[in-house]
Amino acid sequence: xxxxxxxxxxxxxxxxxxxxxxxxxxxxxxxxxxxxxxxxxxxxxxxxxxxxxxxxxxxxxxxxxxxxxxxxxxxxxxxxxxxxxxxxxxxxxxxxxxxxxxxxxxxxxxxxxxxxxxxxxxxxxxxxxxxxxxxxxxxxxxxxxxxxxxxxxxxxxxxxxxxxxxxxxxxxxxxxxxxxxxxxxxxxxxxxxxxxxxxxxxxxxxxxxxxxxxxxxxxxxxxxxxxxxxxxxxxxxxxxxxxxxxxxxxxxxxxxxxxxxxxxxxxxxxxx
Amino acid sequence: xxxxxxxxxxxxxxxxxxxxxxxxxxxxxxxxxxxxxxxxxxxxxxxxxxxxxxxxxxxxxxxxxxxxxxxxxxxxxxxxxxxxxxxxxxxxxxxxxxxxxxxxxxxxxxxxxxxxxxxxxxxxxxxxxxxxxxxxxxxxxxxxxxxxxxxxxxxxxxxxxxxxxxxxxxxxxxxxxxxxxxxxxxxxxxxxxxxxxxxxxxxxxxx
Amino acid sequence: xxxxxxxxxxxxxxxxxxxxxxxxxxxxxxxxxxxxxxxxxxxxxxxxxxxxxxxxxxxxxxxxxxxxxxxxxxxxxxxxxxxxxxxxxxxxxxxxxxxxxxxxxxxxxxxxxxxxxxxxxxxxxxxxxxxxxxxxxxxxxxxxxxxxxxxxxxxxxxxxxxxxxxxxxxxxxxxxxxxxxxxxxxxxxxxxxxxxxxxxxxxx
Amino acid sequence: xxxxxxxxxxxxxxxxxxxxxxxxxxxxxxxxxxxxxxxxxxxxxxxxxxxxxxxxxxxxxxxxxxxxxxxxxxxxxxxxxxxxxxxxxxxxxxxxxxxxxxxxxxxxxxxxxxxxxxxxxxxxxxxxxxxxxxxxxxxxxxxxxxxxxxxxxxxxxxxxxxxxxxxxxxxxxxxxxxxxxxxxxxxxxxxxxxxxxxxxxxxxxxxxxxxxxxxxxxxxxxxxxxxxxxxxxxxxxxxxxxxxxxxxxxxxxxxxxxxxxxx
Numbered sequence: 001x002x003x004x005x006x007x008x009x010x011x012x013x014x015x016x017x018x019x020x021x022x023x024x025x026x027x028x029x030x031x032x033x034x035x036x037x038x039x040x041x042x043x044x045x046x047x048x049x050x051x052x053x054x055x056x057x058x059x060x061x062x063x064x065x066x067x068x069x070x071x072x073x074x075x076x077x078x079x080x081x082x083x084x085x086x087x088x089x090x091x092x093x094x095x096x097x098x099x100x101x102x103x104x105x106x107x108x109x110x111x112x113x114x115x116x117x118x119x120x121x122x123x124x125x126x127x128x129x130x131x132x133x134x135x136x137x138x139x140x141x142x143x144x145x146x147x148x149x150x151x152x153x154x155x156x157x158x159x160x161x162x163x164x165x166x167x168x169x170x171x172x173x174x175x176x177x178x179x180x181x182x183x184x185x186x187x188x189x190x191x192x193x194x195x196x197x198x199x200x201x202x203x204x205x206x207x208x209x210x211x212x213x214x215x216x217x218x219x220x221x222x223x224x225x226x227x228x229x230x231x232x233x234x235x236x237x238x239x240x241x242x243x244x245x246x247x248x249x250x251x252x253x254x255x256x257x258x259x260x261x262x263x264x265x266x267x268x269x270x271x272x
Numbered sequence: 273x274x275x276x277x278x279x280x281x282x283x284x285x286x287x288x289x290x291x292x293x294x295x296x297x298x299x300x301x302x303x304x305x306x307x308x309x310x311x312x313x314x315x316x317x318x319x320x321x322x323x324x325x326x327x328x329x330x331x332x333x334x335x336x337x338x339x340x341x342x343x344x345x346x347x348x349x350x351x352x353x354x355x356x357x358x359x360x361x362x363x364x365x366x367x368x369x370x371x372x373x374x375x376x377x378x379x380x381x382x383x384x385x386x387x388x389x390x391x392x393x394x395x396x397x398x399x400x401x402x403x404x405x406x407x408x409x410x411x412x413x414x415x416x417x418x419x420x421x422x423x424x425x426x427x428x429x430x431x432x433x434x435x436x437x438x439x440x441x442x443x444x445x446x447x448x449x450x451x452x453x454x455x456x457x458x459x460x461x462x463x464x465x466x467x468x469x470x471x472x473x474x475x476x477x478x479x
Numbered sequence: 480x481x482x483x484x485x486x487x488x489x490x491x492x493x494x495x496x497x498x499x500x501x502x503x504x505x506x507x508x509x510x511x512x513x514x515x516x517x518x519x520x521x522x523x524x525x526x527x528x529x530x531x532x533x534x535x536x537x538x539x540x541x542x543x544x545x546x547x548x549x550x551x552x553x554x555x556x557x558x559x560x561x562x563x564x565x566x567x568x569x570x571x572x573x574x575x576x577x578x579x580x581x582x583x584x585x586x587x588x589x590x591x592x593x594x595x596x597x598x599x600x601x602x603x604x605x606x607x608x609x610x611x612x613x614x615x616x617x618x619x620x621x622x623x624x625x626x627x628x629x630x631x632x633x634x635x636x637x638x639x640x641x642x643x644x645x646x647x648x649x650x651x652x653x654x655x656x657x658x659x660x661x662x663x664x665x666x667x668x669x670x671x672x673x674x675x676x677x678x679x680x681x682x683x
Numbered sequence: 684x685x686x687x688x689x690x691x692x693x694x695x696x697x698x699x700x701x702x703x704x705x706x707x708x709x710x711x712x713x714x715x716x717x718x719x720x721x722x723x724x725x726x727x728x729x730x731x732x733x734x735x736x737x738x739x740x741x742x743x744x745x746x747x748x749x750x751x752x753x754x755x756x757x758x759x760x761x762x763x764x765x766x767x768x769x770x771x772x773x774x775x776x777x778x779x780x781x782x783x784x785x786x787x788x789x790x791x792x793x794x795x796x797x798x799x800x801x802x803x804x805x806x807x808x809x810x811x812x813x814x815x816x817x818x819x820x821x822x823x824x825x826x827x828x829x830x831x832x833x834x835x836x837x838x839x840x841x842x843x844x845x846x847x848x849x850x851x852x853x854x855x856x857x858x859x860x861x862x863x864x865x866x867x868x869x870x871x872x873x874x875x876x877x878x879x880x881x882x883x884x885x886x887x888x889x890x891x892x893x894x895x896x897x898x899x900x901x902x903x904x905x906x907x908x909x910x911x912x913x914x915x916x917x918x919x920x921x922x923x924x925x926x927x928x929x930x931x932x933x934x935x936x937x938x939x940x941x942x943x944x945x946x
Contacts, residue, residue: 003864007397014389016363023681059381061382064666121524121528123317123529145560173853186586201655201877205445209598218662218665242665250397250419286576290727293483306545319556319791321791324518346511347512348515351519353616356647363527382778384495386663390667394660395884405488406649410656417653447647447648450626450627450644451876455872456588457592457919459762461581463579464706464707464911468595468710471553473767478566510831513831517825569708572796585703594706617926624923625921627917629728630912630913631807651876656878662853680892
């Protein structure tokens with residue numbers, strides 16, 4: 001079979017498998033991974049009224065995975081009456097982060113400026129993280145909407161990382177690393193991460209060493225978190241399609257190996 | 273002079289930034305803040321302008337030459353339309369600028385990202401062969417991880433999730449930690465070389 | 480009312496998917512548009528958040544004259560358009576590179592080296608017997624470090640040790656591959672959800 | 684001006700200062716101690732020959748060579764610097780053989796520096812007339828805008844060889860798969876560990892993590908860069924000794940200090 005054809009067949013198979021799985025309704029409980037529970041318990045232990053920085057360190061492309069994670073976390077924050085302060089290290093996280101906070105705040109009748117705030121984007125992430133550690137008001141003289149931040153009740157008493165409980169980095173890439181290596185290492189601010197599944201293993205050493213307080217990831221992590229807070233959402237949907245797609249990839253690996261073995265045996269016979 | 277002065281600046285700024293790390297003194301903090309916010313961020317913004325002008329210029333040249341004219345024009349229209357929309361309607365929720373982001377940029381980006389799912393499938397079919405012991409180990413670890421995180425209708429093998437978690441927290445984490453240490457050292461020595469002035473690649477030509 | 484936003488988003492989504500069959504003008508149109516729009520978006524956001532909020536406003540309304548220096552350095556970047564003066568752009572780049580290197584040294588030493596060494600150290604045996612997890616971690620860290628040792632040929636005992644390091648690396652790559660597959664599939668499922676639910680309205 | 688020293692220095696950061704001084708001393712020693720420097724030989728990294736072959740192939744086929752440093756890095760990142768070192772070597776070769784060199788990037792600063800590096804290499808070989816600054820292009824800062832641009836470039840310009848060296852994130856597999864489908868020889872190298880599994884599968888040769896730094900030293904044979912590879916190796920030996928010693932202490936008498944470094 002030529003390679004262009006086999007590629008297209010593999011593509012078509014994935015399309016069909018996922019589409020079919022999505023049209024079948026599915027429900028059910030999932031096993032909650034310990035790391036997801038750890039993040040849940042960390043947020044649950046924060047006293048109401050405390051400010052926490054929520055950093056939207058992702059782009060629009062990762063939304064399918066990021067959105068359920070962010071929504072579950074923001075809902076938990078608002079339910080516990082925490083005061084999330086939104087920032088973004090990537091330009092595209094800005095609009096998305098603001099929209100997500102807006103949406104969840106509405107669900108819990110929270111008022112902008114009092115119960116939460118959104119400061120927006122600063123380019124050059126390392127510089128942004130370090131300069132917030134020296135002074136948040138100097139880094140963000142005004143919020144995303146152009147209001148001077150000293151007029152926002154939500155920002156009262158917040159000048160450096162010492163005045164917040166921690167940073168919750170919602171990331172689709174390595175931005176959380178920079179929070180750990182510059183924010184935590186230098187200013188000692190606790191870092192928790194909610195990241196795409198792909199990124200999760202790269203943060204394992206930081207979790208193991210205590211440089212991160214908690215870490216969860218992926219659509220699956222979002223589904224687990226939704227189960228913990230008892231609010232269904234995007235994570236729980238699509239889980240069947242997710243599992244089917246995993247099995248599809250495993251099938252591809254097995255078929256690829258079988259074909260290769262057969263070809264090798266045939267070649268071996270010819271040479272004998 | 274054309275090479276000396278930049279090198280002096282690098283060494284001076286680098287040393288200052290290095291030293292203020294160890295100080296919590298208000299003066300040190302102010303210096304830190306000035307360099308990080310005023311210098312770093314503002315200079316970056318100007319380099320972006322340079323990049324954008326370069327992009328526009330090279331596209332215009334190619335339009336004149338006639339290669340891919342239509343597509344170059346599409347790019348330029350896209351590029352110019354965003355600042356214009358921002359000027360007209362601002363950048364807050366509900367503005368045309370945000371509409372463009374939500375309905376043009378974001379869906380396309382997410383779809384380019386989604387192409388990856390297909391490339392993963394074809395790479396799995398073509399590339400992952402148990403050719404050698406290391407390759408077989410890679411495949412085994414991948415299989416355990418994937419199976420542990422797929423439960424169709426609640427059906428999973430009982431010991432699988434815990435095994436997968438143990439692998440991730442121990443052997444896998446250990447290798448990642450060693451890579452982290454190694455890259456940390458690599459970054460450290462490169463940074464030191466830049467400050468000392470041994471590393472001059474970034475300076476480019478003599479002219 | 481026709482929801483033009485969803486229709487446009489849906490068509491553009493399909494246009495990108497056509498690349499799976501091969502490069503074609505429809506894809507190329509979408510790609511060109513994406514490149515242009517994304518540069519425009521980034522330019523606007525950076526202009527608003529940096530040039531306006533950190534430079535123009537503080538300089539004009541608060542009279543922070545000191546900002547003239549970074550402004551001047553920034554303007555020097557524009558010298559790149561002249562081949563005679565382009566060397567001037569090295570000065571602002573020097574500020575970026577110098578400060579980046581300066582902040583990286585302590586960060587790399589602390590976050591990546593000392594803290595990770597610290598986390599590796601734990602008793603290898605306790606009252607309950609050997610601490611298997613710790614032993615595996617220590618073995619993994621040391622053998623993988625040996626693989627990244629460049630000063631000697633990987634033969635003899637160093638070769639054997641670093642071979643074990645390769646096995647650990649492969650476990651890491653395998654685990655990571657598994658998680659990455661999950662991520663990529665989630666993204667694809669997300670796009671399909673948009674196509675099936677919002678665009679084609681085939682399901683709820 | 685008498686100020687207590689503690690007002691200026693945070694005591695809990697002292698271990699890092701000490702470590703930084705040791706590291707600096709090691710780098711200075713390996714760079715400037717001439718005798719030990721001249722004796723030093725780095726082990727060849729497997730498959731670096733592939734770099735030369737890839738350049739040769741592009742020339743023979745009279746097709747361009749594409750080099751891109753990935754979306755994740757900026758100019759401050761040592762990975763980027765290492766990639767630019769390799770770029771300098773590659774550009775020297777392409778200038779001699781008059782082979783077109785494409786360098787798309789997501790970062791305007793990297794673009795500026797790469798143009799300088801490229802121009803310098805072309806001047807060195809006496810072929811400054813062949814240098815095309817516009818081929819060192821800023822394409823888009825957005826991850827998938829960049830990916831789409833490079834992907835399109837690979838599909839259309841049909842490069843004979845593709846170098847993916849630098850900091851990559853999710854775009855890695857898009858680029859590697861498209862390059863693979865186009866039949867290009869691909870050499871990848873990155874410290875972005877998650878992407879390595881994909882590069883290993885889709886590319887002809889992959890430099891893992893630190894090997895990228897080492898490759899830039901090996902290719903340039905620049906004594907200063909070689910010296911820093913050696914410095915890293917010395918530090919690694921120190922780390923291994925430290926871990927082993929502390930492990931023995933921790934396992935026998937128990938570790939007396941709470942933590943090695945700042946909280």
